[in-house]
Amino acid sequence: MRNAILPPIVSPGISDDSVGQSDTAHRRSARRAALGVLVRAFPGWTGLMAALAVLGGALPSVFALLVGRLVDLLPAAVRGGFSSADGRRIITTLVLVGGLLLAQEVVRMVRELVSNELYRRFDEYLLSRVMATTLGVPRLDLFEDPVLAAATDRAVRIARFGPGELVSGLSTKWSGQAQGLAAAAVAAYVWPVAAVVLAPLWIVLGHHLRADSYRANPFWVEPLRRAGYLKRLAMMPEWAKELRIFGLAEWLVHRFGAEWQQVMEELWRTRRVGYRVSGTLFGLALLANAVVVVLAARSALDGGLAAGSLAVLVQSMLGMSQLASQQGDVWIDNGAIPVPDVLAHERLAATRVPATVPTRTARGLPTREISFEAVHFGYPGRERPVFTDLDLTIEAGRSLAVVGLNGAGKTTLTKLLTGLSVPQAGRIRVDGADLAELDPVSWRRSVAAIFQDFVHYPLPARDNIGFGAVETLTDPDVTAVDARIRAAARRAGAEQILDGLPAGLDSYLSRRHTGGVDLSGGQWQRIALARAMAAVSAGARVLVLDEPTAHLDVRAEADLYDRFLDLTSGLTAIVISHRFSTVRRADRIVVLDGGRIVEDGNHDELLAADGRYAALFRTQALRYTDGAQHTNEKTAAGDA
Numbered sequence: 270m271r272n273a274i275l276p277p278i279v280s281p282g283i284s285d286d287s288v289g290q291s292d293t294a295h296r297r298s299a300r301r302a303a304l305g306v307l308v309r310a311f312p313g314w315t316g317l318m319a320a321l322a323v324l325g326g327a328l329p330s331v332f333a334l335l336v337g338r339l340v341d342l343l344p345a346a347v348r349g350g351f352s353s354a355d356g357r358r359i360i361t362t363l364v365l366v367g368g369l370l371l372a373q374e375v376v377r378m379v380r381e382l383v384s385n386e387l388y389r390r391f392d393e394y395l396l397s398r399v400m401a402t403t404l405g406v407p408r409l410d411l412f413e414d415p416v417l418a419a420a421t422d423r424a425v426r427i428a429r430f431g432p433g434e435l436v437s438g439l440s441t442k443w444s445g446q447a448q449g450l451a452a453a454a455v456a457a458y459v460w461p462v463a464a465v466v467l468a469p470l471w472i473v474l475g476h477h478l479r480a481d482s483y484r485a486n487p488f489w490v491e492p493l494r495r496a497g498y499l500k501r502l503a504m505m506p507e508w509a510k511e512l513r514i515f516g517l518a519e520w521l522v523h524r525f526g527a528e529w530q531q532v533m534e535e536l537w538r539t540r541r542v543g544y545r546v547s548g549t550l551f552g553l554a555l556l557a558n559a560v561v562v563v564l565a566a567r568s569a570l571d572g573g574l575a576a577g578s579l580a581v582l583v584q585s586m587l588g589m590s591q592l593a594s595q596q597g598d599v600w601i602d603n604g605a606i607p608v609p610d611v612l613a614h615e616r617l618a619a620t621r622v623p624a625t626v627p628t629r630t631a632r633g634l635p636t637r638e639i640s641f642e643a644v645h646f647g648y649p650g651r652e653r654p655v656f657t658d659l660d661l662t663i664e665a666g667r668s669l670a671v672v673g674l675n676g677a678g679k680t681t682l683t684k685l686l687t688g689l690s691v692p693q694a695g696r697i698r699v700d701g702a703d704l705a706e707l708d709p710v711s712w713r714r715s716v717a718a719i720f721q722d723f724v725h726y727p728l729p730a731r732d733n734i735g736f737g738a739v740e741t742l743t744d745p746d747v748t749a750v751d752a753r754i755r756a757a758a759r760r761a762g763a764e765q766i767l768d769g770l771p772a773g774l775d776s777y778l779s780r781r782h783t784g785g786v787d788l789s790g791g792q793w794q795r796i797a798l799a800r801a802m803a804a805v806s807a808g809a810r811v812l813v814l815d816e817p818t819a820h821l822d823v824r825a826e827a828d829l830y831d832r833f834l835d836l837t838s839g840l841t842a843i844v845i846s847h848r849f850s851t852v853r854r855a856d857r858i859v860v861l862d863g864g865r866i867v868e869d870g871n872h873d874e875l876l877a878a879d880g881r882y883a884a885l886f887r888t889q890a891l892r893y894t895d896g897a898q899h900t901n902e903k904t905a906a907g908d909a
């Protein structure tokens with residue numbers, strides 16, 4: 270029964286014939302594009318697979334011809350015995366039949382080997398292309414620009430369907446088509462009228478069946494997508510807690526059932542419409558086959574057609590039905606449909622490769638300052654810019670805290686500084702050099718950043734920390750690598766976490782691995798800090814900490830304050846935090862509001878100025894004192 274509170278499920282017009290047609294055109298052009306990519310990337314392998322498919326498809330027709338020959342020779346051989354000339358011909362033909370059966374098996378096996386090999390190669394090739402495109406854009410445009418983000422979403426879909434399916438589909442399809450065409454050729458040779466009547470009928474029927482299956486193919490139907498999402502929701506660990514706490518299990522099962530029922534109804538509705546034409550065509554094809562058989566049999570009885578030719582004709586009629594076969598189509602579509610999206614993604618991504626050629630290395634920078642000069646920046650698709658005219662000079666070797674309400678632009682500021690985003694106007698200079706002219710790789714090495722949404726790599730602890738300076742992980746001196754990682758962990762206060770791991774640095778930080786462990790939010794944050802420290806040990810001179818204490822408990826937070834000077838000493842440190850206990854440690858604090866710096870000074874100066882900073886500080890202090898019944902504002906604000 271349909272749940273009354275469910276909104277009506279709309280399907281995107283799959284019963285509309287025009288949609289079916291444009292879908293067919295879309296698939297056809299996708300197939301062409303995919304085949305083009307396959308042939309350009311693997312001409313030899315594709316050619317070999319095509320040759321084997323054609324050979325495999327043609328052999329049954331040769332078999333039919335040999336059987337026809339046997340039928341023609343048999344009566345005379347029976348009369349003359351096997352030692353007669355006809356008898357010897359029969360033996361030769363039988364040997365040929367045996368050889369043919371063997372050849373058929375060999376061709377089938379080799380074809381499978383070749384198509385499996387090409388499947389894997391093409392899969393790997395195309396997925397690598399998508400990866401290279403996605404990683405090749407040095408900034409975040411691929412995910413932040415709505416047009417590019419949508420194109421990226423569509424392109425990465427290819428990983429779900431497996432582009433290699435195109436290869437399996439083509440191998441099957443080509444072989445079936447070759448079989449049908451070879452059978453038509455043999456039929457045309459034996460009794461031309463049969464080929465002229467039957468082959469076009471099968472081809473037209475095949476065309477209709479394909480169109481029907483496209484219309485009925487529920488792949489793109491919205492309810493199916495929603496049902497798939499609900500299914501994942503029920504099974505993924507990320508959602509397990511909330512589903513149980515809010516008691517959503519029953520709702521989920523019910524909703525899934527309703528969506529699925531909708532999928533099936535749509536499927537049958539489109540099938541009923543489409544199969545009327547195909548059903549008629551199929552009936553016509555059967556009738557035509559029956560008429561051809563009857564006429565051919567009569568001709569054979571009248572002596573117009575040899576018995577062997579009749580046997581060949583009947584077999585080739587069976588073979589011709591392959592012209593209507595749908596085998597391989599679904600695989601071809603699965604592999605081909607995302608290919609145009611991959612190509613479009615590449616074209617779009619190419620427009621985002623920076624126009625300015627970096628002329629200088631950033632190694633050793635900054636020694637004096639990083640300055641934002643009249644910086645204007647807004648996210649694509651967002652009306653209001655985040656910064657309209659931002660001026661800020663960050664002194665090298667000192668710490669700067671950035672304060673502001675949610676959405677003030679603090680994280681955006683760090684993205685601009687790290688080069689992940691680029692200002693639309695104005696400049697960012699590092700020791701006077703335009704950031705756009707600095708080599709991005711060397712600048713990234715100069716900057717260590719831990720963002721709010723830092724990554725929990727489901728990899729060994731060694732990698733989780735070592736990724737801060739990935740080039741050092743390949744050092745053949747494994748003891749030295751581990752010593753560096755432990756030193757970074759010590760600076761970040763993560764050493765105890767490593768000591769508690771079952772396999773030390775080799776322990777996987779993910780429960781999905783056998784023997785792996787998961788960490789608490791605070792422990793993860795320390796590991797992330799250790800990663801930043803690894804980058805610092807490898808030469809990074811700028812440290813960006815976006816909410817470094819957000820997940821830490823009071824003791825861990827206090828511990829981090831004790832380390833703050835050690836963590837930031839000698840570095841240009843930019844700290845973003847809503848916790849004033851962290852912020853007040855910085856040499857300098859700026860308050861961001863409305864896309865500009867509205868206050869600038871150290872903690873005492875800003876309190877004395879009694880402006881926005883002071884108001885925010887007091888609000889937080891008051892909250893702590895009210896809640897914890899503490900009276901001292903200073904203590905409550907985290908001054909340990």
Ligand SMILES: Nc1ncnc2c1ncn2[C@@H]1O[C@H](COP(=O)(O)OP(=O)(O)OP(=O)(O)O)[C@@H](O)[C@H]1O
Nearest residue numbers: 413648651655673674675676677678679680681682
């Ligand atoms: N990827 C994005 N695409 C579009 N808009 C974005 C994106 N990231 C941030 N914004 C918008 O830009 C503005 C600044 O966001 P930002 O994350 O820099 O603020 P913040 O000060 O770091 O906020 P918070 O304190 O909540 O972390 C906000 O209005 C936000 O909605």
